[in-house]
Amino acid sequence: MRQLAGPLKWVCWGWAAAAAAVHLYFGGTGFPEPIQMRGFHLLVFTPLLFLLYPASKTRSPKHRPSVLDWVWAVASGLPHAWVMWNWMAVADRMEYVDPFTPTMMALGIIAIVTLLEAIRRxxxxxxxxxxxxxxxxxxxxxxxxxxxxxxxxxxxxxxxASWLVPTAGGVYGPLTGIVATIIAVFILFGSFMQGSGTGRLFSNFGTAVAGRYSGGPAKVAVVTSGLFGTMSGSSVSNVITTGSMTIPLMMRVGYRPAVAGGIESAASVGGALMPPVMGAAAFVMAEITNIPYGNILVAAAAGAVLYYFAILAAVHFEAKKLGLEPVPAKEIPAWREVLADAHLVIPIGVLVWLMTERWSGNFAAFCATLSMVAVAFLRRRTRMTPMQVLDSLASAGLTMAPLAVTIAGAGIVVSALTATGMVVAFGGIIKELAGGDLAMLLLLLALTVLVLGMGIPTTPSYIIAAAIGVPQVLELGSYLNVDMLQAHMFVFYFAVLADTTPPVAAAAFAAAAIARASPLMTALHSSRFAIAGFAVGFAFIYDPGIMMRGGLVQIIGSIGIMAGALVLFTSAYAGFLLAPMGVLLRLALGAMGLAVAFLHVIPDGGRFALAFLSLGVVAAWQMAAARTARRIQGEKA
Structure with a gap:
């Protein structure tokens, strides 16, 4: 992004703040007609991108737009302004039946070309x-x-099909509608959380909870990134926000740069899995499936907790193995410092309560945003000044702008896949390769999502993969009674994890830049620490208790089985449980972890017993070996 100077800097800042404020107003009072709202959304954000992002990192001006940038900006706004002005005619026209005039053709081409360029930049x-x-x-x-x-x-x-069919896909399709309404207001809520000092609360809380233990900085990174993820749902922004603090701290106590970056990346990626704000893809899921967002939050909660539990276990074993120290005592905030900001959790409670009461997502986020400003006013240290309020609005607007064109681009892809029948064809190819086996189909679909995630962000990756693979999962999974939410949660998890898996991993690369480490090595370590997500993703299909379904015994059993499998995995690849382990023992524990997580022919009780019996035997053996070693050492002394 350009670092603008002079009056233009304040014009763009005010532009972003005003656009965000209008979205917030509509979120609380009601939105205009869908085509109007979608046209307005793209009108206010697409031109802004041409002023803020240079066409070339080397040849374009760094601190001001060029004349060509202004031409792009004006051109990008024309089609959306026309749609807003003629919204009634656009809404009433019969798609593919009423004439598509030369004016529409010209404006459609301009809309598509400028959208492509905005996405590229x-x-x-x-x-x-x-x-x-x-x-x-x-x-x-x-x-x-x-x-x-x-x-x-x-x-x-x-x-x-790509531009003016708002009922199906394309630039003004339902996906753009989701971003312009629900997601925009949640982005505003996250921005006000950061502006009010909630980030400081999360950082202090994470340090106070985890900083006193071995490898404390890594555990602080895990806890803090999970909490920050509830604000943004963006893995890269999470890395940048928390990693600038946690990565240097981890390196200072002995973590290698690539390992420190991998831990932060894996923890930050999990933010998109953590309720109550799970990123744009979760809201898209709610729209596609017609499942209330509150139900998605409940289904995702245990999986998100297990994901962070596994990372905490992994960094604990790693720290014990390396003999790393806790955070220095003088750098750990007192609990009175943490509690001084505790009132800032009230708006989060407001949001969760309204969502569980089935209020619309946009109105719940609107109320939570206003309550954040009001609650922050209760104490001097968190009170937001008018300038801070405007800055939070501007920050939200600058976050919405790239997302607006991202989702519009994804809409074009979905429109093309649907119109050409590519969804059916590609789904058929995956199904044929799977040979009618659900497990193979899931593996192929997971690989497809990870490959898509190499080149495109989480949300369009999820949208495209869901269109291709979910019908196949529902068909082959019918004998397990796999339903819509299970299939979509599976695709969603792997779309999120693509940000941390090599060879192209956006979150890991951002962490590598902070750690000044190899991007590829950082991505490899990030995948190692994020291994829980791969196991949890499959559990959505085979262990529905993870989604809080069934009786209490089934839910606790599913969570316990997965927790045992994750401890087996993490101890195996760390090479440490209560003491260092040799290669053969690590391989044995890893094999046990795979059996517990994926060998569903074994009854749940058997898998539960296998996990904790394996861990118990190894732990007992290591404790006995340690006692023997201490006795021998005492006898020698």
Whole structure:
């Protein structure tokens, strides 16, 4: 992003703040007609990206937009302004039946081209390439032989499907509607949480809880990143926010740079899994499945806790193995310092309560945002000044802008996949490769999502993979009574984990930059610490108790089984339980972990017993060996 100077800096800052304030107002009072709201959303955010992000990192001006940037900005706003002005005609027209006029064709081409350029600059070139390839497939798919063959599309059909079919997909489709309404207000809530000092509360709480133990800085990173994730749901921003503090601290007490970056990356990625704000993809899931967001929060809660439990176990074993020290006592805040900000959890409680009472997500976030300002006013140290309120609005606006074009681009891809029948074709390919086996289908789908995540952000990766794979999971999983939410949670987890898996891992690369370590090594360590997510993802299908389903015994049993499997995994790859372990013992514990997590032919009681019996035997053996060693040492003395 450019570092603008002079009056233009304040113009863009005010622009972002005003756009965010309008979204907040609509969140509490009601939104305009869908096509109006979607047009307004893209109108206020797309031009801003051309002023803030240079076309080239080396050749473009660093502190001001060029003349060409202004041309791009103006051009990008024209199609959305036209849609807002003619919203009634757009809403009333019959798609693919009413004439698609030359004016519509010209504006549609401008909308698509400027959207591609905005995505390339502000989001990820890989996503821009994917959108372009999907459009090219609509044009030339009829030339592709076999299962991927598509019917011919005229240029008018391609532009209309990608731009002006708001009921199905494309630029103004339902996905853009979700971002412009629910997600925008939740982003505002997260921004006000940070502006009020809630970040300080989370940081102090994490240090006070975990800092006194071996390898304390790593545990602080895990706890703090999980709490910060409830504000942003963005793994990269989570890394940047918390990693600037935790990564140097971990390195100072003895963690290698790549390991410190991997721990922070894995912990930050989990923020998108942690209720009550799980990132944009979770809200998209609620819209796609018509499942209330509150139900998704309940289904995700245990899995998110298990994810962080596994990372804490992993860093504990790693710290014990390396003999690392806790955080210095003088750097651990007193509990009175933590409690001085404790009132800031009230708005989070307001949000959760309203969501569980089935209020709409946007109204719940609107009320929670206002309550954050009011509650922060209760104490001088958290009181927000008018400038801080405006800064929180601007920060939210600057976060919404790249997301707006990201989701619009994903809408074009979904539109192309649907119109060409690619969803059915690609789903059929995966199903054929799986050979009718659910486990193989899930593995192939997980790999597909991870590959998609190499080049595109979490939300479009989830959207595309869900469109391709969820129907196949529901069909092959019918004998297990797999339902819509289970299938979508599976895809969602792997879309999130793509940010931490090599060779392209956005969160790990951001952590590597802070640690000044190898990006690839940081990503490898990040995957190692995030291994819990892979096991939990499959548990959504095979162990529905993880989603708080069934009786109390089933829920506790499923969580206990997975917790045992995760301790087996983490101790095996750390090479430490109560004492260092040799290669053969590590392999044995790792194999036991795989059996407990995935060998569902064993009854749940058997898997539970296998996990804790394995851990108990190894722990008892290591304690006996330690006592023998101390006795021998005493005899020698």
């Amino acid at each position: 502000a989001v990820e070139p890989g996503l821009a390439i994917m959108v372009a390839v999907s459009l090219a497939y609509m044009q030339f798919g009829w030339l592709v032989p076999g299962m991927l063959n598509a019917r011919p599309f005229s240029p008018q059909e391609i532009v209309e």
